[in-house]
Each structure stands twice: as structure tokens, then as C-alpha cells.
Amino acid sequence: MTDSAKFSPATAPLLEAWLMVMRRVVFRGAPRISSTLVRSLLPDRCITRAARGYFMAIHSTEYVEACALCDCLNRHLSNLIGFLLRDGDFVIDGGANIGQFTLLSASIVGGQSSGV
């Protein structure tokens, strides 16, 4: 895994600019643009900061993982989880895969979260 600190100097501002857009609005076509951009900017196996603020280890060539980084494919589920959970709650994530929702839940609940 390549840490984001080792990316080329041009990568960070470009990616951050795109994530800034993604933090505000997701539009039709955003997943495709995100996957293309992430694939071309990042090495295949890397750790970088996601749109939601936490770090994610991803394979940048995987469409779903690139979209998870940008939170543009299942934004409605992310928002639902953000709406439902409070500090101190406990969550079970069955079928966590790369942990998009596990990491989101962990960042919200503060106390206890679980990925199975």
C-alpha cells in the first residue's frame, strides 16, 4: 500500500479539489468521472483521505472502491447512516468489504462499531 504522503506533488491538490466537489454535490456521471480520475491519479494499492474525511485503503483501479473513496455511488446510504447513528451507538456491518460504511460508522459513533 502506498501512503498518500508519497504521491506525486500534483496528485494531492487535484484529488482534493475533486473530493471538495464531491463533498458538496454528487451529480449524474460523478461515479464515472470519479473512477477515471482516481484510477489515473493514484497508484493501484494506496491509502488516502476519502471525501468523508477518514483514510481509506483502496485499489484505485476498482470502480466501486474509487467511488467509495469519493462517496458518490451510495451517498443516500451514507446519509441515512449519518442520520440514524449517534455517539455511543453500536453497529454491526455484515459484508463490510473495504469498509466504506464501517469507517463511516466508526467515525460517527466514537464508542463501538463492528465489521463482520
Next chain:
Amino acid sequence: MNQLQISCEKNAFTNVELRLAALGDERTAARFYLSTHSQLSSLYNMLSRLGPHEVTFVQQVRLDDELASAKWDLSRLRLVKLDLEGGELEALQGAQNLLDLPDPPAFLVELNTVARADGRSAVGEVRRMFQVRHFAEFLIEASRFYLRFSLPRLGTLPEDFFENLAVDALFVKPGSTSFQRVQPLFGK
């Protein structure tokens, strides 16, 4: 799972406990189909249309057993997310105690309509498991304008799933804490 572990370490999340196991209705060694697309790996061989895949064996566990042995505080359990690529029914059959909690969590379940070995999808049976316990069911739809803070619409689950590959459904029991929290979303 390895990626998730790396992510948790990088974020210094000490509040996440990872279990490398498959969820099912009995404790056994289970055949697990590994897809080249990691998010589609499953206990069920629905992957032949997706190209080459490998088969491995994993430990299958019942969620009720895991929760009993871990002794977590279930009164604070607010959400159970199940995205198991066709294995949701068996996972729920292994979580009957969880479903019968006095203040049950919300269940965010991917209803996978792909036919399994017997040629039928398990969507009807998954829904029945919740219906007999008087859970309310909702289809989770994205808002038309996909803004950061826009909340999903909670719609009605369609009766005919034939055309859909998978839909995300929310099951919440009226009167539960989780139900009260999502109540503002009803009718949006």
C-alpha cells in the same frame, strides 16, 4: 478485510472489531466464492456470469452466537447492515435473537434478487422474516438532488423484483429507538 484493517489502523479507530467469518444459519466451514470484484464475493455461486472466480473455505458463524460470546451491550445496537450478495436470509436466520430484541436495531439489508441454487431468490422469505415480527419496511431511494446532506427517500418496496438486481431496504420496528430516529424521513 485486509484493506479494512489497514484503514482502521491508519485512522487509529480502536472502536472497530473485525471478524473474518461468513454469516449464516449454522456454525460450519463454508464454501466461499471469491470474485475478481471483491464486493461480489459470496457464499452463493451467483458469479458465473461475472467471469473467473476462485473458491475457498471460510468459517461460517451465527450472528446470535457471536453476539452472545462477545457480550456486547445490545441496548446500544442501532444498526445492522447486511450486504452479503445473496446470503442475507441465512444470516437473518442465524440472528433470530437479534430480531426479537425488545428494542431492535434498524436492519439495512440489500435484497438480492439473483436466483440461487434452487432457482428462486430469497427476497420474499427475507421480507416475511421481518413482516411476522411487525417490522416496517422501506425502499431506500436516493434523493433527486444528490447533495451532501440530502437525505434518502423512504419509499414502498415493490412487489415485483424481477427487473432489479438488488435493492437496499430498511426494516425498522415501530416504537424502537431506531424507528424514532428515522421517522422524520417518512414521506420525504
